[in-house]
Amino acid sequence: MDASDWNARYLAQPDVWGTTPAARIVAEVTNAEDHGLTVGTAIDLACGDGRHARWLAAHGWDVTAVDFSEVAIEQARDKDSDEGRSGHVDWVVGDATTWSPAEQVDLVVIGFLHLELDALTRVISEAGRWLRPGGHLVYLGHAPENLARGVGGPQDPTVLPTVADLARGAADLEVVSLRHDLRPAGQATAVDVLLHARNWERR
Ligand SMILES: C[S@@+](CC[C@H](N)C(=O)[O-])C[C@H]1O[C@@H](n2cnc3c(N)ncnc32)[C@H](O)[C@@H]1O
Helix, strand or coil, X not given: CCHHHHHHHHHHCCCCCCCCCCHHHHHHHHHHHHCCCCCCEEEEECCCCCHHHHHHHHCCCEEEEEECCHHHHHHHHHHCCCCCCCCEEEEXXXXXXXXXXXXXXXXXXXXXXXXXXXXXXXXXXXXXXXXXXXEEXXXXXXXXXXXXXXXXXXXXXXXXXXXXXXXXXXXXXXXXEEEEEEEEECCEEXXXXXXXXXXXCCC
């Protein structure tokens, strides 16, 4: 799907992903913070209408949230407010395959970005280079195993990364966790794939 397809989807179905962040992303970021990741600057890549960026900002992160759908970014801005929180979100229209930040950050979150697999692997690998030493990257997406065993998500296997695809993207990083993740989805269970990796500390 290109940006205009996504624009049409957001116009047809505002709040399409709900307002709560994915529990697995919350768990991975919280766990990293509990084990020494200092709250600082973050990127939410392919942020959609912003549920993860807003959650991060509510927990003190200064977030740059990027999506190539102008409609998603407009909806995200409408839903956002700095009131009562210490973090802030900059909303940016940008293509994940070409955009890059001006400075390195402490955290990159990528939730449910599905591209042709070589492109996705390149995006993850590039996003790893945006991390400061010790910074964390969390990718969560629909697994190909979801087609037979799960529910929802894209039905095109050419955009569903395996654990091995994510491992290729993380080749230059220290892998914290790389595995399937089962997610309750109504009466069913969805099969996601998780990569949590860290930029090597300088020693
Ligand atoms: C399934 S939605 C997930 C949105 C959000 N991460 C979440 O979990 O709520 C996928 C998002 O990826 C965005 N996207 C797809 N390809 C992109 C690209 N090349 N660059 C930037 N965003 C892209 C879409 O516009 C859409 O908002």
